[in-house]
Amino acid sequence: MSLLTIQDLTISHNKQNILNNINLKLNTAEIIGIAGGSGSGKSTLLNSILHLLPQDFNIQGEIHWQDKNLYDLKTKQLTHIYGKEIAFISQNPQTFFCPVRTIKSQFIETISAHQKITADEIISQTLDIFTKIGLNDGKNILNAYPFMLSGGMNQRINIALTMMLKPQLLIADEPTSALDVMSQAKVLQELLLMKQKLNTSILFVSHNLKVLAKIADKIIIMHQGKIIEQNPTKILLANPQEGYTKKLLQAVITLKK
Numbered sequence: 001m002s003l004l005t006i007q008d009l010t011i012s013h014n015k016q017n018i019l020n021n022i023n024l025k026l027n028t029a030e031i032i033g034i035a036g037g038s039g040s041g042k043s044t045l046l047n048s049i050l051h052l053l054p055q056d057f058n059i060q061g062e063i064h065w066q067d068k069n070l071y072d073l074k075t076k077q078l079t080h081i082y083g084k085e086i087a088f089i090s091q092n093p094q095t096f097f098c099p100v101r102t103i104k105s106q107f108i109e110t111i112s113a114h115q116k117i118t119a120d121e122i123i124s125q126t127l128d129i130f131t132k133i134g135l136n137d138g139k140n141i142l143n144a145y146p147f148m149l150s151g152g153m154n155q156r157i158n159i160a161l162t163m164m165l166k167p168q169l170l171i172a173d174e175p176t177s178a179l180d181v182m183s184q185a186k187v188l189q190e191l192l193l194m195k196q197k198l199n200t201s202i203l204f205v206s207h208n209l210k211v212l213a214k215i216a217d218k219i220i221i222m223h224q225g226k227i228i229e230q231n232p233t234k235i236l237l238a239n240p241q242e243g244y245t246k247k248l249l250q251a252v253i254t255l256k257k
């Protein structure tokens with residue numbers, strides 16, 4: 001059984017289709033990259049999985065989380081799933097952390113909301129994870145306030161927090177697009193570590209096919225609310241079928257020159 005199965009998903013607003021007949025399967029420890037131009041429906045797709053669509057959107061089709069249809073569940077069941085089984089990271093970690101509370105207090109609050117664990121245990125496990133991902137100055141980081149740290153550092157700390165929660169699925173919406181090249185590479189390594197060590201599956205949205213090439217097992221190309229092409233990463237990059245995919249690849253090659 002797939003971890004996440006989307007069947008015939010069509011989403012509309014004011015009788016205009018935003019997503020058209022989307023079908024997608026994600027397995028355990030699989031990373032699917034989603035690329036597509038602005039307005040192609042990537043965020044709407046992620047928001048539909050996260051139950052974050054505006055009330056006036058019309059949703060047809062099904063989204064199954066393991067054997068449950070996410071849109072049949074009660075609020076209490078959804079609260080258990082989001083944060084614990086399905087986690088989300090966005091482009092701006094600053095929107096997740098409160099800028100004027102220490103990293104330590106935010107780790108303790110978030111983790112103890114999901115696990116029965118003492119504050120001391122949280123601190124010791126956090127320091128372990130910081131070391132694993134190469135954040136060596138752990139004690140100082142825990143005592144820092146997010147506003148004192150760079151965007152790249154905040155994103156890496158956000159990923160460490162997500163690792164502590166051990167979600168089965170991580171939904172990542174352009175998590176590296178606001179970062180410098182060095183921080184981008186580190187964040188990608190950390191996400192791969194989550195897949196390898198924790199068997200986390202990841203849905204990773206990026207405009208940048210070069211980023212997806214480094215991390216995704218499979219790539220999906222979206223255009224005007226439809227999935228127009230999907231294939232294992234190597235096959236899609238070596239032999240794109242659709243003209244639109246070729247244009248996206250060409251844009252990456254041109255940027256490299």
Ligand SMILES: Nc1ncnc2c1ncn2[C@@H]1O[C@H](COP(=O)(O)OP(=O)(O)OP(=O)(O)O)[C@@H](O)[C@H]1O
Pocket residue numbers: 013018036037038039040041042043044045054
């Ligand atoms: N709240 C909303 N109300 C009405 N239309 C919306 C809303 N949110 C998104 N849309 C429309 O849905 C379409 C898809 O938008 P979406 O944000 O999912 O695309 P995207 O691929 O994530 O784009 P980007 O890469 O620019 O973030 C767009 O045409 C957009 O105008």
